[in-house]
Amino acid sequence: MADSEALSSLAGDPVAVEALLQAVFGIVVDEAIQKGTSASQKVCEWKEPEELKQLLDLELRGQGESQEQILERCRAVIRYSVKTGHPRFFNQLFSGLDPHALAGRIITESLNTSQYTYEIAPVFVLMEEEVLRKLRALVGWSSGDGIFCPGGSISNMYAVNLARYQRYPDCKQRGLRTLPPLALFTSKECHYSIQKGAAFLGLGTDSVRVVKADERGRMVPEDLERQISLAEAEGAVPFLVSATSGTTVLGAFDPLEAIADVCQRHGLWLHVDAAWGGSVLLSQTHRHLLDGIQRADSVAWNPHKLLAAGLQCSALLLQDTSNLLKRCHGSQASYLFQQDKFYDVELDTGDKVVQCGRRVDCLKLWLMWKAQGSQGLERRIDQAFALAGYLVEEMKTREGFELVMEPEFVNVCFWFVPPSLRGKQDSPDYHKRLSKVAPVLKERMVKAGSMMIGYQPHGTRGNFFRVVVANPALTCADIDFLLNELERLGQDL
Secondary structure (H helix, E strand, O other), X not given: OOOXXXXXXXXXXXXHHHHHHHHHHHHHHHHHHHXXXXXXXXXXXXXXXXXXXXXXXXXXXXXXXXHHHHHHXXXXXXXXXXXXXXXXXXXXXXXXOOHHHHHHHHHHHHHOOOOOOOOOOHHHHHHHHHHHHXXXXXXXXXXXXXXXXXXXXXXXXXXXXXXXXXHOOOHHXXXXXXXXOEEEEEEOOOOOHHHHHHHHOOOOHHHEEEEOEOOOOOEOHHHHHHHHHHHHHOOOEEEEEEEEEOOOOOOOEOOHHHHHHHHHHHOOEEEEEOOOOHHHHHOOOOHHHXXXXXXXXXXEEOOOOOOOOOOOOEEEEEOOOXXXXXXXXXXXXXXXXXXXXXXXXXXXXXXXXXXOOOOOOHHHHHHHHHHHHHHHHHHHHHHHHHHHHHHHHHHHOOXXXXXXXXXXXXXXXXXXXXXXHOOOOOOOOHHHHHOOHHHHHHHHHHHHOOOXXXXXXXXXXXXXXXXXXXXXXXXXXXXXXXXXXXXHHOOOO
């Protein structure tokens, strides 16, 4: 028989609950927001794994701890984490901390609801519908469908699944045995989720036909045409092309108009992975980079990246108005999606997705948009482009900085050439030695906590840095610091 007394918990003491949460919020404001976004503080306080395990005391024990100990745990978690809102965190395609978006995230976490039915998420079902409508309008569609997904990779996988289902609806019931060999096409610069999606969906990675990219990383439409013909000659059935607007490394934008022409000629679904570059649609100055996107069948767009809406915020947008999402993914669970409810059951959007439980991702974007307005968000995009241009021009005035190429987006790719290699470009081991510079400098900057920049090899190019200029709080002073710090860290190399 159950004990008549409630289990020991703060939940029975509202005063203690409030005290705990007020204390935690105080720590968050102090450590994550104030210090975590201050250029005078470290981006991270680096510790080796074994030392960090000891500092955090990760072991879970039978006895609970005091509130004082728990608060110290909270402070330590923030202290030893990477501060992605820091103005000198250039490492990923997301950065910055928008206060209104954060407020939205706090509210959704506090309400702890699942966005699958109007019954338990009435505000958020209506809000998601409006936010998706606004995003579709920026793409250039007056109607359509969409859903927020747990990241751009899943958005891309959904697009592949929808394109397959549209062509072969029997595969939902009868599986892969109903399908001929299929072929989908994407550029060599595409996101790795296209390959992962093909494997996950049972198409196999061999079904992904890799199209050539030009010297700037943009898909070559002529080679796309050639690859389609080759696939058909080999007995495969082409069904989808995934173009990219804002590639991960070089920040390239595929020529969408020309690609759409190819898709139209061959009757192929056109998906645009604009997870990174989609937010450029808010800028009247730069949206030409996505000319032709209105001709796509589906678009993936991550406002958690360039708009700094906070992880995660990833939309899949569809031009389709035939309820394709629900027809493809729905299973009509009778305990959740009853058809005799007292409201319009079309508002129960949970059957559009593979998930059951689905977190609320629209509020942070909606609240930020309400606060900033479209004009404020446009200024944010234009400022990022301007600062990327400033970084490029400053590099050109300094010895030791060599651009991989002139960027068309806010990915600035370059080599830092240390003093020992300057003027040695003709040496037979120059490129081998240069490729070792970025890893050394990355280790030095991370251990110093001064900044964080990603690096990678790319094709025949050895390791180079990729600075992502996206944080809304960035200033020219932060760009100057970046350059000065690389010179300081690499002066003895």
